[in-house]
Amino acid sequence: MKKEDNFTQLVKENSERIMRICCYYGNGGISADDLYQEVLINIWKSLSKFRGDSSLYTWIYRVAVNTCLTHAVKSNKYYSTKVTPSPLLLNNLADNELFDKIEEEERYEKLSEEINLLSVIDKALISLVIEGLSTREISEVIGITEPNVRTKISRIKTELRSKFKIEKK
Amino acid sequence: MRTIDEVTLKIKSEDRSYANLCIGIVIGYALISVLYLYMIYREIVTGGDIIEIIKAVSLLLAMLNFMIFFLYYNKKYRYADYSEPLLVMLKKARKRYKPFNPDSLFILPALILADFGLSFERGLSISFWAGQLLFFGLITLSAFVGYVIWIYKYKPLVVNISELIDELESGR
Numbered sequence: 001m002k003k004e005d006n007f008t009q010l011v012k013e014n015s016e017r018i019m020r021i022c023c024y025y026g027n028g029g030i031s032a033d034d035l036y037q038e039v040l041i042n043i044w045k046s047l048s049k050f051r052g053d054s055s056l057y058t059w060i061y062r063v064a065v066n067t068c069l070t071h072a073v074k075s076n077k078y079y080s081t082k083v084t085p086s087p088l089l090l091n092n093l094a095d096n097e098l099f100d101k102i103e104e105e106e107r108y109e110k111l112s113e114e115i116n117l118l119s120v121i122d123k124a125l126i127s128l129v130i131e132g133l134s135t136r137e138i139s140e141v142i143g144i145t146e147p148n149v150r151t152k153i154s155r156i157k158t159e160l161r162s163k164f165k166i167e168k169k
Numbered sequence: 170m171r172t173i174d175e176v177t178l179k180i181k182s183e184d185r186s187y188a189n190l191c192i193g194i195v196i197g198y199a200l201i202s203v204l205y206l207y208m209i210y211r212e213i214v215t216g217g218d219i220i221e222i223i224k225a226v227s228l229l230l231a232m233l234n235f236m237i238f239f240l241y242y243n244k245k246y247r248y249a250d251y252s253e254p255l256l257v258m259l260k261k262a263r264k265r266y267k268p269f270n271p272d273s274l275f276i277l278p279a280l281i282l283a284d285f286g287l288s289f290e291r292g293l294s295i296s297f298w299a300g301q302l303l304f305f306g307l308i309t310l311s312a313f314v315g316y317v318i319w320i321y322k323y324k325p326l327v328v329n330i331s332e333l334i335d336e337l338e339s340g341r
Binding site: 042 | 336
């Protein structure tokens with residue numbers, strides 16, 4: 001299959017996933033649509049380097065997260081980037097020990113606000129948790145060890161809980 | 170939002186114009202090299218001045234060195250690989266944006282050869298040492314200007330990237 005056909009098929013299959021990642025960061029001086037195009041350009045440039053060492057799914061997240069974070073770092077506005085996850089995706093954050101299922105609109109908005117205040121790295125990690133990636137997959141995207149991913153996510157959740165103080169039902 | 174076809178067209182057009190630019194630069198180096206090659210040939214055939222031959226050979230080698238350096242640098246740094254894990258990509262970016270890259274030392278032989286060749290230039294009515302001072306003065310000035318530009322343009326980027334790397338590598 002030609003590179004162009006490969007690219008078109010890959011983008012068609014993953015456009016929603018890519019767009020969601022772009023929406024998390026699309027507030028730092030660049031729109032989500034523009035970020036989406038940058039991600040596509042970087043997918044095109046890196047496509048020939050995909051060797052199948054990781055799953056295509058993880059690979060797409062790598063390119064999307066790297067592109068968005070690079071833009072945030074270059075524009076020096078990364079602390080003002082915004083995470084705007086949907087209530088459904090936020091439910092992936094729910095954890096029996098830390099969070100109950102987030103159903104109420106008010107709770108969702110408050111948690112979303114707190115996530116927006118996280119550091120850029122914490123935001124990247126939590127956005128991947130919201131996307132439903134496993135610890136191993138997050139480790140492959142970010143490039144740190146699985147225990148380090150677990151430690152960081154646990155710390156972020158603890159921080160969110162302390163600020164958010166979700167009451168268990 | 171643009172369609173995939175539009176984005177693909179835009180990417181291919183950018184790739185093509187960048188490839189054309191690279192080809193143009195390489196052709197420029199190649200033309201100058203051919204010119205020096207012709208000068209060497211002419212001097213040898215006509216039993217010309219050995220000094221002129223040494224000068225032309227030095228400048229020819231300098232041009233070839235500049236061309237190889239350009240091709241190497243272009244291949245290595247043209248694209249950041251966004252498909253690598255974030256930590257790896259950030260470390261490579263930090264290395265790429267540092268002011269003194271060890272890879273830049275590959276240009277040193279070209280500069281020495283160019284200086285050596287130009288030191289035989291008789292058209293310049295200045296002494297050898299004044300010529301050396303002028304040549305290396307210009308190189309030092311260029312390096313200084315480059316460093317000042319780096320401080321304003323790239324240093325904040327390197328600081329930001331280093332902070333992200335530290336945060337990722339911290340155990341918390």
